[in-house]
Amino acid sequence: MSIALEQIAKHFGRQVIVDRVSLEVREGELFVLLGASGSGKSTILRITAGLLAPDHGRVLLHGRDVTGLPPQKRDVGFVFQNYTVFRHMTVAENIEFGLKIRRVPAAERRRRRDQLLDLVGLAGLGKRFPGQLSGGQLQRVAIARALAYEPKVLLLDEPFGALDVKIRTQLRRSLKEIQRKLGVTAILVTHDQEEAFELADRIGVLERGRLLEVGTAETLYAQPRSLSVATFLGGGAVLTGRAEKGAACFGEICLPLPAGVPHYEGDRVQVLIRPEQVVLSEQRTEGSMPAIGRGLITEQSFTGALRRVRVRLAHLAATRQIAPPLPFGEEGLLLDAVLPADSAPLSREVWVHLRGWHILTPPAPRLMVLETDSGLHAPLRLVRLLADRLGASATLVAFVETKEAAATLRRTLKSRLRDAGLSDVEVRFQYHDSAIQTIRQADPSHEMVILAPGPRRLKVPDPRTHGLDPLTLRILGESEVPVLLVKGETKSLSRVLICTAAGEHGKTDVQVGGRLARRLGAAVTLLYVARRAAEAGPVAHAHLERAAATLRSIDVASEVRVRESDSPAAGILAEAREGNHDLVVLGVHDPGSRSFFKIHDVTLQVIAAADRPLLIVPSREA
């Protein structure tokens, strides 16, 4: 591997600029890092060159760890975005600079300089001063200067950013030619998709410091996995529908899912439709291309070889459009299409067919495990079980007071993680920061927060809290994602008990619990606790029936149980014990509460007395 970055992280102040980026660039490859401004791409390049030190991670150049080496010792050529050609030196002196520093004899320097001037197309301009050159020529000098001492690696930071379009195209071509000819491994950073496509052997797409996807231009364009990459590279529409019986359905219209596409039956699926996959015609055509409907052409623009057409269709049931964004207050569906510029003009109303489509991969679930200062260890065994079953990645957040404490904890955590078979878990430390803040800042993309509730620590327990520790209570009150409270010992996750109560906001927990159970492959029991079985009147039965239907709609079969008990909490716990359930799902159920804890008393009682894991689902309208 020519260039290898391992888990590079960098932050400035409180802002994370580069978030654990790992990257491998092959010998002789031209790799392009593509991202919007502020995505951390230049930072990664500067870290590779040694102009910045990473907070974390290693930089390897040809197998040699250079993380601690200054730029001078890395043998890397660097071309900067703005003209950094030395103004007080001639072109020749600029190119010879690196050689002079390395004490290369004058004759050899001159030979090499002439060779490079020739290579970058500036032969005969060696005696000029930078002030007499154009922007494009200056960047040619910069490239020649960076290549003069034959570095093994060439890094280019938006080298054509300041040039006008025509010169940019010329320079791109020259650069690719030079890079091929010399066989030098290169990383180029750009925000320009066209540039990336034209130059790259492979492209890495960055967003907010994370490396989203790596692949060839063709793969990333035609088969992006994530929504971000799909919308960042090229145009087109992204629609969200539902996966039903092997197809992505948008109301009446169903597009077959290609075999092997990962999806969950009954769950939402995102479909990417590129403009060239949209076929417009005057008449509806019967055949292999499914028709989406009839639409109105709202915009047409001529771009030379192609004509871009935007069509507005009527809104499709149960469909959400993600891209292109709909103008505010408008309903309907917007699709972009491209036609050859010389094609016959279309009437305003056209039939829209699809030649192809691509299903985006649902984002990998992420688990956030909190290591609070409760004295209890994070429940790693259960985390392992969940991560394996869900194919999820886990982040362990530990709260510490000092750097020394972090170092000690890092050591013990390392061995504990290894023992639990979780050595690839990302561990983060937060200093003097409360868990609450982390919960608030938690990316909503986290599937759940996992923690072991702490021991009872209040000297005078508040009877309203049932002796639960305040931190756990606050986390439950603040979290917008489900919280898994680990209690008792867990060896499997094959039976899930979903507690529901009539007349309350029970819909979210049924859905969340059902979806989780389906992915875990677990059996589901729906429970309703009544004071006396006879009291479970028509309302309760109707509610249970609706809950069961909700589960059926996402392809989950459930057993329905009504239990008699004086105390709802005791009833739930007894049912869990008798039914040997591995996980109890219940809602916070009280969003409008004015009480400090915002949590229903029954839920608190269950949490306090439970002897097995609980999934507490925040109420939120689905």
Place this chain on the structure above:
Amino acid sequence: MPHAEARQAKPRGPLEWLLIGVVVFYAAVLLVGPLAAIFWGSLSHGLGVFWRAISVPNARSALWLTLLLGASATVINTVFGVVVAWVLVRDEFRGRKLVNGLIDLPFAVSPVIAGLMLILLFGRNGWLTPVAEALGVKLVFSLPGMLLATTFVSLPFVVREVMPVLTYAGTHQEDAACTLGASSWQTFWHVTLPTIRWGLLYGISLTLARALGEFGAVLVVSAGVSGLTETATLFIYRSLDDRNQVAAYSMAMVLALISFTILLLMELFKRRADEQ
């Protein structure tokens, strides 16, 4: 020159003619008049008298002392000025703003007060006198004190001229040199210094001009002992006091010539700096 064209483009009204007249008059009275007077005063008795006036031992020693002080203060302020400018531009540290503000102190404080401060520090019972004595340096009424005073009053020029150039140049060229294999010293010598050279030369010439013309601070610190601690400006002052007009004018003439040369160089450097 696009500016010149713009200036000539529109016709002049009477108000503009009036303004031009005021400016010319102002410059003539305040700048050209005194110069002409000195020229006249020193040469009206003939070149021989002029030459004799400035070649007496006291005059020669005063001139020599002035040049020595000016050159030394300039060297010191050049080296430290570049360092200070570098640190203030490139490093972020606690108190940076305070230091940045303090640099201008010599502009704000009257040179006489500056001299007084040195007396308080290094004179009899001065705070730092024990330190100076322990080092075996006598500061007040001697050369080191005068050098200190001259250095103090001419300190801001290099810093203030170099800082904007450094800020403007940015770190990109230095980073580039770094990736090309140059060490920090090589980078400074081959890249940074050539980048700031015109601004630096301009700052140096300002420093020298200021140092040569210093009067108040040096007078307070040195007491102006003829032939020992008397600089050119002090010589002029004493000559006038002694009603030795010719000596005063002649020395003034020499200083004016030196200053004029520096002024020419300054214009040249400034133009080059502006071009950059």
